[in-house]
Amino acid sequence: MKKILVWLRNDLRLHDNTLLHEATQKSEQVWVAYCIDKRLFAPNMLGIPKTGNFRAKFLTESLLDLRLQLRKQGSDLIVRLGKPEQEICKIAEILQVEAVFTSKEVTQEELEVETALEQNLTSKGIAIEYFWQATLYHINDLPFPVCKLPDIFTEFRKAVERQVEIRKPLPAPNKKISPLPKNLFAGNIPTLKEVGLQEVEISPKATFIFKGGETEALKRLHYYLWESDLIASYKETRNGLLGKDYSSKFSPYLALGCISPRQIWQEVKKYEKERTANESTYWLIFELIWRDFFRFTAKKYGNRLFYPSGFKNEKLALAENTEIFWKWAKGETGVPFIDANMRELNATGFMSNRGRQNVASFLVKDLKISWIWGATYFESLLIDYDVCSNWGNWQYVAGVGNDPRENRYFNIISQAERYDSQAEFMKHWLPELQNVPSKKINYLGELSAKELAEYGVRIGVNYPKAIVKWTLAVKVSK
Ligand SMILES: Cc1cc2nc3c(=O)[nH]c(=O)nc-3n(C[C@H](O)[C@H](O)[C@H](O)COP(=O)(O)OP(=O)(O)OC[C@H]3O[C@@H](n4cnc5c(N)ncnc54)[C@H](O)[C@@H]3O)c2cc1C
Structure with missing residues (x-):
């Protein structure tokens, strides 16, 4: 093949990138493009952008990192804002490529975009080739066709662990990605404002600041394994909340x-060989x-992923009560463990x-909301x-997914007591509860007016009244 355009989607890296590897093997002239799909910033059913500003910022940082890496090789990342099915086709025409190489996705909107692009390209005589690359195990290596995939995780895991060899990650392409011709503008990476979002304000309470890009991803991998040895205690720490x-x-x-899951896997294997192999590394x-x-x-x-009745086809009697929903979303339920987590999400885009x-x-x-x-x-x-x-x-937590355990239920109070026994996490995100003793923080409704006043808590004023009546077995230990 003479000329190939690589259309990147959720594969913003040079290492272990099947598309780049295959394209540079097959052709002397290869270019790389990404199109930010405008539709991803439109309001969703809740009236908020489908992609909010934390992820949008992370995306633009990741694009910039890739662009800088490609520029070092004398090429560039072609960036467009619009509909990929139109923009990628336009670029393919200008570059007069014979084929577009891209990743195969699995869900509805992503499939619709690739099908529409395929139609547009075909009408111009340009081919499209799909490659599978998001997973640790390659789809073609599974010991069963996907339609026969076990519904229970443990069965799936045991089968693949026993029967499938993980393919080795591919090196970054050693052949150069081509310089852009003069008639093709590389395109600007849009600002958040340009996609209709507000700039991100980093909360001073954030304990980890995510910066997008392959360079940062590989740095984090190196830190988590080699610099800190944190991986060697991952199993003990993974249920943490703060930090x-x-x-x-x-x-x-x-x-x-x-980063690719195979790259992580390979690095963990190396770590196990050179430092330590234990339950945590596994x-x-x-x-x-x-x-x-x-x-x-x-x-x-397929689309059952988005059905209220889930994979299990189980009808749940769940309400669509906006008032209660937004209290949950804003972290104003009056249940400290819930509020602290939701406030972290709202302030940082991350939650444990x-x-x-x-x-x-x-x-x-508990709230019986959809x-x-x-x-x-x-x-x-x-x-x-x-x-x-996501x-x-x-689905799994709601009980409509593939969970073999019936009616899995999280008792919020015992979870809070177990995983945040000193209430450090709750107090970090709810400074208004700073002076409440950790043993009492999950039982605000049971404290006397005098006690609350002593701790500086004014229910309904500086901290919300609980929106559910607790009928939990665990009682306050005074
Ligand atoms: C309601 C709900 C929604 C979630 N939504 C997402 C989501 O949109 N994106 C996402 O990546 N994860 C999601 N998760 C899974 C999990 O919470 C996150 O992957 C994890 O918290 C990310 O932090 P980490 O990278 O430090 O995870 P680690 O504990 O360090 O795990 C390492 C990696 O393993 C994978 N992983 C870990 N747990 C899960 C899991 N339960 N399901 C799938 N992969 C997992 C992730 O890729 C993660 O980066 C969701 C979990 C729940 C309960």
Whole structure:
């Protein structure tokens, strides 16, 4: 092939990039383009942008990093703002390429875009070739067709661990990406304002500041393994809530493809060989297998990923009460563990896995509000939003996904006491509760007016009244 255009989607990296590898093997002239899809910033069903400013900022940083890397090679990243099915086709025509190489996605909107692009390209006589590359295990290596994928994670995990070899990550292409011809403008990376969003204000309370891009992703990988050895205690710390080190923080990088799961896997294997191999080092890979499972399950079930009745086809009696929903979303439920987590999400675009499980369970199981709303809210806010992991996890917590355990329920108070026993996390995000003793913080409704006054808490004034009546077994230990 003479000329190829690589259309990047969620694979903003040079290392282990099948598209770049294949294109540079097959052609002497290769260019790389990304189109920011304008539709992703339109209001969703809740009236907020489908992609909020935390993720948009992370995306623009990731594009800039890739652009700088390509510029070092004498090329550039072609950037457009618009509809990929139109913009990528226009670029392909100007460059007179024979083919566009891109990643295969699995969910509706992404498939619609690639189908529309394929039609446009075909009408111009340009081919499109798809490659699979988002997962740790390659789809073609699975020991079953995706339609026969086990519905239970453990069955999936055991089968792939036993029978499939993970493919080695590919090196960054050693052949150069071509310089842009004079008749093609590289395009500016738009500002948040240009896509209709407000600039991000970094909260001084944020304990980790995410910066997008492959360079940062590889730095974090190096830090988490080699510099700090944090990986060697990951299993013990992963349920933490506060700080930058209790978990890997790889998720936004994985979501946009600034790092590949195979690259992480290879580095962990190296670490196990050279430093230590234990349950924790394995557990990080275990979590990456969860990520794979959600993606393959989404492929298996198609649009059921977004159905209120989920993969299980289970009808839940859930309400659509906007007043209660927005109290949850803003972190004004009067339940400190929930509010602290939601305020962290709103201030930073991130929340721990433990926090996500609790706020999701609380919305669905305690407040009885539609999980679809919760997932839609997360989609806008999360810096690490990944369509399959987000909607799949929400289904799981709501009880309509592939969870073999019936009626999984998180008792918010015992979770708060277990995972934030000194109330450090809650007090970090709820300074108005600073003076409440940690043992009493989850039981504000049971404290006398005198006690509350002593702790500087004015219910309904500086901290909201609880929106649910607690009927929990655990009682306050005074
Ligand atoms: C309701 C809900 C919504 C979620 N939405 C998303 C989402 O949109 N994007 C996303 O990446 N993760 C999502 N998760 C999964 C998980 O919470 C995050 O991946 C994790 O908190 C990210 O932090 P980390 O990178 O430090 O994770 P670590 O604990 O260090 O894990 C390492 C990696 O393993 C993967 N992983 C870990 N747990 C899960 C899981 N439960 N499901 C899938 N992959 C996992 C992630 O890629 C993560 O980066 C969601 C979980 C819940 C309960």
